[in-house]
Amino acid sequence: DTGVSQNPRHKITKRGQNVTFRCDPISEHNRLYWYRQTLGQGPEFLTYFQNEAQLEKSRLLSDRFSAERPKGSFSTLEIQRTEQGDSAMYLCASSFVLAGVTDTQYFGPGTRLTVL
Amino acid sequence: GDSVTQMEGPVTLSEEAFLTINCTYTATGYPSLFWYVQYPGEGLQLLLKATKADDKGSNKGFEATYRKETTSFHLEKGSVQVSDSAVYFCALTRGSNYKLTFGKGTLLTVNP
Numbered sequence: 001d002t003g004v005s006q007n008p009r010h011k012i013t014k015r016g017q018n019v020t021f022r023c024d025p026i027s028e029h030n031r032l033y034w035y036r037q038t039l040g041q042g043p044e045f046l047t048y049f050q051n052e053a054q055l056e057k058s059r060l061l062s063d064r065f066s067a068e069r070p071k072g073s074f075s076t077l078e079i080q081r082t083e084q085g086d087s088a089m090y091l092c093a094s095s096f097v098l099a100g101v102t103d104t105q106y107f108g109p110g111t112r113l114t115v116l
Numbered sequence: 117g118d119s120v121t122q123m124e125g126p127v128t129l130s131e132e133a134f135l136t137i138n139c140t141y142t143a144t145g146y147p148s149l150f151w152y153v154q155y156p157g158e159g160l161q162l163l164l165k166a167t168k169a170d171d172k173g174s175n176k177g178f179e180a181t182y183r184k185e186t187t188s189f190h191l192e193k194g195s196v197q198v199s200d201s202a203v204y205f206c207a208l209t210r211g212s213n214y215k216l217t218f219g220k221g222t223l224l225t226v227n228p
Contacts, residue, residue, distance in 0.1 A: 042205050042218030102214045107160040
């Protein structure tokens with residue numbers, strides 16, 4: 001299967017702990033996006049990468065959040081000192097952009113985070 | 117900022133009924149418009165899209181027309197099936213970052 005994969009699928013942690021999620025995009029895609037979805041809401045944009053460069057961060061991404069995409073391949077999203085309000089589904093999507101024209105964003109299955 | 121408003125759910129229909137899910141947007145310029153679907157236990161999938169005014173996106177019997185004059189992109193299907201039961205999200209992108217702005221989603225349940 002060559003779709004977007006995310007690990008882990010579920011994560012339960014205690015408040016104050018650090019967590020890290022991984023996203024493996026479709027291999028030829030140069031754009032990678034992170035979104036957060038809370039219950040009853042649509043996904044909200046967090047950040048995106050063009051290859052290894054992080055080009056935009058939402059104001060939703062506090063300084064406890066950090067994302068990386070080393071070598072322009074997989075990406076990690078780390079949350080430090082988790083809070084109960086961080087409980088959500090974290091979605092990763094990838095796409096291919098060339099000369100300002102983009103292909104469809106393909107989404108992974110998400111990582112559901114529960115902070116106790 | 118950009119925003120998308122969808123009709124409140126849930127929507128419950130009988131098989132073969134006609135479906136409309138309303139979607140309106142607020143954005144400057146010329147956004148691209150999308151409908152994504154999330155089946156139970158699965159990730160978001162693109163259902164259809166339209167990139168300019170008066171374009172009609174279609175897929176799997178679903179259709180939506182990009183109406184700039186009413187800033188709308190309503191989703192329609194003439195005859196729904198039980199397998200169409202899912203959450204439907206209207207979304208837009210604008211600008212070179214192509215980040216998606218989503219509505220809150222509409223849960224559709226189709227009964228046999």
